[in-house]
Amino acid sequence: MASFVPRRVFPTLDSLPRSYFLGHHRAGLNKMKTMLTYIDLVIECRDYRVPLTSRNPLFEENLAGRERLIVYTKKDLGSEGRQQDKSRERLIQEWQQPSSVLFSDHKDKSSIRKVLNFARDHAAAKDSLMGSRMMVVGMPNVGKSSLLNALRQVGVHKGKAAHTGAQPGVTRKIGTTVKIIEGDENNEGVYLMDTPGVFVPYVPNAEVHAQTCPVWKRQGHHHSSDDFSRLPTLSDEHL
Ligand SMILES: Nc1nc2c(ncn2[C@@H]2O[C@H](COP(=O)(O)OP(=O)(O)OP(=O)(O)O)[C@@H](O)[C@H]2O)c(=O)[nH]1
């Protein structure tokens, strides 16, 4: 039997659409911008497995001026708790300074408590009777609504409030706002607002496209086996 010889060069698939920037992405981003006045903290979610390509520069451009916590979600799918995983996390934290960085798994209460503690400290520093309002943002399917549900579950022991799903585009509108930390006589508590995932308007080259599409399987978009053969590894992301 002939032995398997992996290919070293991949053809560029020019026929594939390289973006997924839909009307509700633009509308969502514009609405997020207008809501910023009421928001004390932006919680930006990125995918732990693709820390570079799940970052959307549109958020930096459009949501500047608010303090930001970056949460790398789905840690359970990308980390085995090895030394190299921890080194990579330290590298990501350094890279993102001065923003704060946390890593989460929506089913791991201790990682969710770390996000809650950050939110609590942030709200306490603001020291307002009105409590604090936060907004979760990120690319489609990174786990924003799952994080919101987990924070609500651990923070105020309430059930799922936002729809979640394996396909991108589940959250279509800015809407669900939930309490994640109870208030007291001095403040109203902490509230978190869910937002629709926003993709980048244009993916510059086939390589970046090949890295993003297997992670955010696009609705109605067929991927060739070539896309999947180029599934990114964390080393491809230079981290
Ligand atoms: N293993 C694992 N899966 C997760 C985690 N967080 C979210 N997911 C899964 O990822 C998928 C997408 O989650 P959502 O919370 O709907 O993602 P979203 O960012 O709100 O997506 P859109 O609203 O479409 O932009 C779902 O199948 C979740 O169950 C996590 O920490 N670990």
Ligand SMILES: [Mg+2]
């Ligand atoms: Mg959602």
